[in-house]
Amino acid sequence: MNRTVGILSGILAFLTIMFGTGLLLLAIGWPVxxxxxxxxxxxxxxMPAVLFLVLAALIYMSIGVIVLYGMIWNRLNRRTSALLEKNALGETAVSFTALKEIAEQTLKNRSDVTKYKTKVYAAGSSIRIEVRAITSPTVSLLELTHSLQEEIGTAIRTICGTEVGSIDVTVDQAELPPRRT
Amino acid sequence: MSEYKDITIESEENSGKIVFAEDVVATIATLAAAEVDGVYGMSGTAFEGIGEKLGKKNYTKGIKVEVGSVECAVDMSIIVRYGFRIQEVCRNVQVAVKNAIETMTGLKVVQVNIAVNSIVFAKELPVEQPKPENRVK
Structure with a gap:
């Protein structure tokens, strides 16, 4: 089913590009x-109608190109976006999305972190996690960053059974509210 | 709609053929995986999700089965509950699926590949509404 949908999407994207190209040639004429x-x-x-024709052609071509690019990008990244482990019964893959959700759950449980964003990358044979967080104004940043690294590393080690190569934490502190005069 | 493919097993006693659909193996695998602690469900595509939202249960969501005459391989995408060790859950799913298919179909399972695409947290789980009591006996 996934394969059929993928093939149909690719054909539709190609036809969209061809349709857009045809519209463009209709507007300009051949040879260009x-x-x-x-x-x-x-x-x-x-005749402004010609302009609309050209714009429509460019939009169709752009849509087709974007869809094709997305499909190719997903295809290339599929095998590099998961932790793979082989055993006697087969292969298990834990996606980076799942790892990201574990890290974000750790951040969500902390009252001193107001906003956060995480990214997970492959780094050689292990993984690298990037955390950007905004904290309350009165928090010690040094203690917070060390604590975040330890908690996220422990959570992933416990749940996934894998060590994290590095956890890069970038912290911004929220601005203090303006003083009332 | 998934492709309909029959699996034919020749009976050694020459009393006939046993024929069953590929979807049957997929359903067996899905039900076996659902029984494992820590598995929330199968992770399917958006199209498969649309069918479920319309009320149609799809027991082959997130699963792909490749069968031969005596062997088969299973690829599954699952959602794991937060708090369970993922590798342990995956290992249990592999064993459960292998045992279920081999017992029920007689096919030898050579591979059970599992992809964990997402994790579900306790707060995201749907709260079961209490069933209303019968007013009359």
Whole structure:
């Protein structure tokens, strides 16, 4: 089912690009020469409909290109976005999305972190986690960062059974509220 | 809708053929995995999710089965509950699925590949509404 959907999406994206290209050639004319482009520029001033045709063509082509790019990107990243482990019965893959959710749950449980964002990357044979957090104004940043590294590392080690290569923590402190005069 | 593929097993006693659909193996695997502690459910695609939202149960969501005449391999995507060790859950799922398929179909399971795509937390679990008591006996 996934494969069929993927193939259909690819065909649709290709047809969209072809349709857009056809519209563009309809507007400009074939062959595309500098003289024809000048004529088209003149026609656009005389007949705005030609401009809409060109814009529609560019939109269709852009949509098709974006869909195809997304499909290729997902395909390339599929095997590099999970922790893989092989055993006698087969292979288990823990996606980076799941690791990210574990890290974010750790941050969510802390009252001194108001906003956060996490990213998980592959780093050689292990993983690297990037955490950006905004904290309350009165928190000790040094203690917080060490504590976050330890808690996230422990959570992932306990739940996934794997060591994290590095946990990079970037912390911004919330601004103090303005003093009332 | 998934492809409908039959698996045919020749009976050694020449009393006929045993034929069953590929979806049957997928359903057995899904039900076996659901019994394992720590497994919240199967992780499917958006299209499979649409069918479930319309009320149709899909026991082959997030699972792909490859079968031969005597062997089969299973690829599954699961959602794990937070707090359980993922590797342990995956290992238990592999054993449960292998035993269930081999027992019920006689096919030898050569591979059970599992992908953990997401983790569900306690607060996200749906709260079961208490069933209303019968007013009359």
């Amino acid at each position: 020469t500098p003289e024809r482009l000048q004529v088209m520029a003149f026609e656009v001033r005389r």
